[in-house]
Amino acid sequence: MMALPVLRTPRLLLRWFTPADAEFVRRLLNDPGWLRNIGDRGVRTRAQAAAWIRSRLIATYGRLGFGFWAMERLVDRELVGLCGLVKRDPLPHVDVGYALLPAWRGQGYAREGAAACVRYGREVLGLPAVWGITGPDNAASARVLADIGLADDGVRHFDGVDWGPTWVFRSPDLPLGDDRAQVDALTRRFLGAFTNRGDAIAPVSALPHYFLPDAVIRTAMPDGEVVATDVHGFIAPRAELIFGGHLADFEERETAHRTEVAGSIAQRWLRYEKSGVQDGRRFEGSGTKGLQFVRTRPGWKIAALSWQDDAG
DSSP: OOOOEEEEOSSEEEEOOOGGGHHHHHHHHTSHHHHHHTOOOOOOSHHHHHHHIIIIIIHHHHHHSOOEEEEEETTTOOEEEEEEEEOOTTSSSOEEEEEEOGGGTTSSHHHHHHHHHHHHHHHTSOOSOOEEEEOTTOHHHHHHHHHTTOEEEEEEOOTTOSSOSEEEEEOOOOOOOSHHHHHHHHHHHHHGGGOOOTTOOOOGGGHHHHEEEEEEEEEEOTTSOEEEEOHHHHHHHHHHHHHTTSEEEEEEEEEEEEEEEETTEEEEEEEEEEEEEETTEEEEEEEEEEEEEEEETTEEEEEEEEEEEOOO
């Protein structure tokens, strides 16, 4: 599978883990710091680590559109740790987490990666808040969370957890606006998921966060055929185009729209223009998209998408 890049900082690339990272993950999960502060996951062999990556990391990417990502140094592609966003059932908000091997601690990588993940959560995923949690005696982790701008919210006890008292840090709550504003914002994030102008990393990997898991995407072809796929079938070929080096300098822009909101459902018709360079040749195009939305407990999600490119 492709190790999709997610975001870049001055010194780090955060990307999807793959089973090829099993030896690194085995070492990380058996580091004394991990065992002391996070817990024993019972992963002792490379095969167990590969299975853990598939079940605990890759599955989360596909279900939520985020998770714990591999942290690589840009200078030499050396893996230093993991960092990312996680949704724990007992907590009301997504929280940021990280872990580094001992050789890479004390160099600011945790702060750099965690701060970038918080920004990603707010700007790309549109999360209303991001938390950070640690044990009440973990002063080093607390300093990191405070240094990246999360406010100390005290020690709490949560029902249904086995980790005991929890020191909570949190970002300010983001005002989401009314339903129409939220649909507008979700549409912008969806259209921006493929943008890779300049050196920007297209946030393709966030797409599952925007859709319902069983959403259907339909493309109306010029000959009258309708091609239907699910969310992952929609993502895979586009990720290959972008990260395989075939599609560069791409951008898709909304030029007109009409939105209707009725309770917990909404619909948006929009016109779009797109441009980019595919396999060395510049192109431009336009077309029409229809999006159907439903409001869920976590927020508005895309339930269905249909589109057609203009002829010619």
